Every structure is written in C-alpha cells, then in structure tokens.
C-alpha cells in the first residue's frame with residue numbers, strides 16, 4: 001500500500017497542510033496517511049524538534065507532504081528541515097514558478113553549499129563553511145539537464161564565480177556536464193540573474209544553482225506569480241521525496257485563516273505526479289485555476305476568502 005507521511009510543522013503549516021491532505025484523500029482514498037509531529041512547537045513542548053524515530057517514520061513513507069517549520073535564529077537550534085533534507089538525501093529541490101507566459105523550473109542544490117551545517121561561533125568570529133563537492137554538483141546539474149532536455153529548452157547556470165572560488169568549481173562542472181549532454185546552456189551571475197528573471201521571465205526555462213542562491217531566487221521569482229502563497233516545491237533524492245510549499249511558517253498570519261493554501265495544494269499535486277498520477281496532479285492545478293478565475297481569492301491575491309473557504313472551494317471541485 002502507498003503510504004504518505006503528513007507533517008504540519010509549525011504556524012500556517014497547521015492550516016494549509018490539512019487542505020492539501022484533504023485533496024489527496026479525495027483523489028487517493030486508497031493511500032494510507034499518517035502524521036509525523038516534528039518542529040519548533042514540538043521542541044518547545046518536549047525539548048526535541050525531530051528524533052531518530054521521526055526520521056525513520058519519514059523514511060518508511062513513499063512520499064512526505066510537509067508544511068513548514070519555524071527555525072528561530074538561536075545559536076544552539078538546528079534547522080529541522082535541513083536535517084530532514086540531509087537525512088533523506090533529498091539533494092534536488094525543484095521549485096516551479098509558472099504562469100501563462102513563462103514556465104521556470106528552479107533546480108536548487110539542497111544538501112551542501114552554505115547550508116552545509118559546518119559552522120562555528122567563537123567570541124570574536126563566526127564561520128560557516130560553503131561546501132561544494134564534485135559529486136553534489138554533478139548530481140544536481142545532471143538532474144537539471146534531464147529536466148531541460150525533457151522540456152527541450154535552455155539551461156541557465158546561476159553562480160557567483162566572479163567572487164567565490166567554490167562557484168568557479170560549481171560553474172565549470174555544470175558547463176562540462178551541459179556540454180557533454182548537448183543541452184543548450186548559458187551561465188549568469190546570480191545577482192544579475194535575480195533581476196533579469198523578474199524583467200524577462202519568458203527567457204528562462206530551467207535554472208540550476210546552489211543552495212542559498214536557489215532559496216533566495218525562488219522567493220524572488222514568486223513575485224512573478226503573486227507571492228509565496230503560490231509556489232510549491234519537491235525535494236527529491238534517489239530513495240525519498242518530500243513535497244512542501246516554498247514559504248515558511250508565516251508567524252505573522254498563523255492561526256488567522258489568512259494563509260493561501262495554493263502552494264500546499266500544488267505541492268500535493270507534485271506529490272500525486274511523483275506517485276504516478278499526473279492526471280490527479282493536473283486535476284488539483286485545474287481546480288485551483290477555476291476557483292481563482294471564479295473570483296474566490298485569498299487576501300494575498302487581493303481577495304477576502306479565508307484558507308478554509310478557498311480550500312473548500314478547491315475540494316468541492318475535486319469531489320464534483
């Protein structure tokens with residue numbers, strides 16, 4: 001039996017994930033759904049944000065639907081989502097940003113770079129090691145090349161090789177792999193790329209970049225489609241997969257029925273496709289489009305529908 005782990009996490013994760021879970025349950029009542037409670041609230045209650053048994057539970061699932069987890073900027077607190085991505089070796093973070101006139105897939109390296117976790121704070125200095133390995137770069141660029149070839153389009157390599165030697169290394173490996181695969185490619189500095197993607201989104205197809213640059217670029221690019229409430233993501237490895245909105249736990253709106261559940265619903269759509277049901281994935285996408293074009297919108301898109309009302313409208317279409 002197909003097993004799907006459900007992680008609400010913190011903040012608006014408790015509001016948007018139930019909507020996305022409901023959509024999955026409508027399309028796939030035959031799956032087994034089970035909850036895994038990890039995150040900052042759990043740390044506050046128990047002192048443990050995510051234990052080894054939670055990682056084992058996530059690994060036992062065929063796919064994970066994940067909300068968001070609060071990561072307070074505290075010296076002794078380790079990010080739970082970073083731990084999960086590393087433990088499940090979810091090396092590719094796929095973040096699609098698309099609308100009628102553009103369709104961009106941001107492919108972010110998800111396990112190393114500036115999020116290596118190799119850090120030290122002393123009285124006078126703080127250091128974070130930016131780790132870029134040959135294996136890590138080869139596997140992420142190969143993933144990006146496969147997607148670019150499937151879509152028969154351009155691969156853009158985003159880096160900061162003018163300043164960072166680690167990105168000379170990253171860029172050169174990416175270019176060598178792109179040449180070997182015969183894919184059309186270009187490389188751009190990430191700062192200029194971040195502006196150009198807003199000015200000329202139709203130029204871009206697949207963008208491959210390192211961990212922190214991909215994190216920032218996808219938040220920036222979400223502006224093109226209406227903000228963070230809209231953009232889903234897939235975290236993919238060789239053995240596991242986890243689907244989550246690009247947004248975080250949004251403490252400023254948590255518990256107020258204000259969050260847009262679209263990013264979570266689209267993450268569920270990506271999960272459906274991953275589990276072999278692209279038709280179900282497209283049904284979720286189509287239902288979202290129909291609800292929005294009927295004028296039911298959440299506050300971030302200028303409407304007045306709450307999380308629950310918007311979510312219910314999507315579910316109604318899926319059940320009809």
Ligand code: NAD
Nearest residue numbers: 068069070071072081228229247248249250253259260300
């Ligand atoms: P955020 O994405 O939570 O929120 C940024 C802004 O976007 C806020 O104004 C928020 O209200 C808005 N927003 C986000 N999602 C929305 C939605 N679905 N509908 C409407 N508006 C939405 O980012 P942040 O405020 O920088 O971070 C908050 C917490 O989330 C932090 O603790 C951070 O570490 C964590 N975070 C977690 C993840 C993750 O678990 N993968 C990702 C990013 C941030």
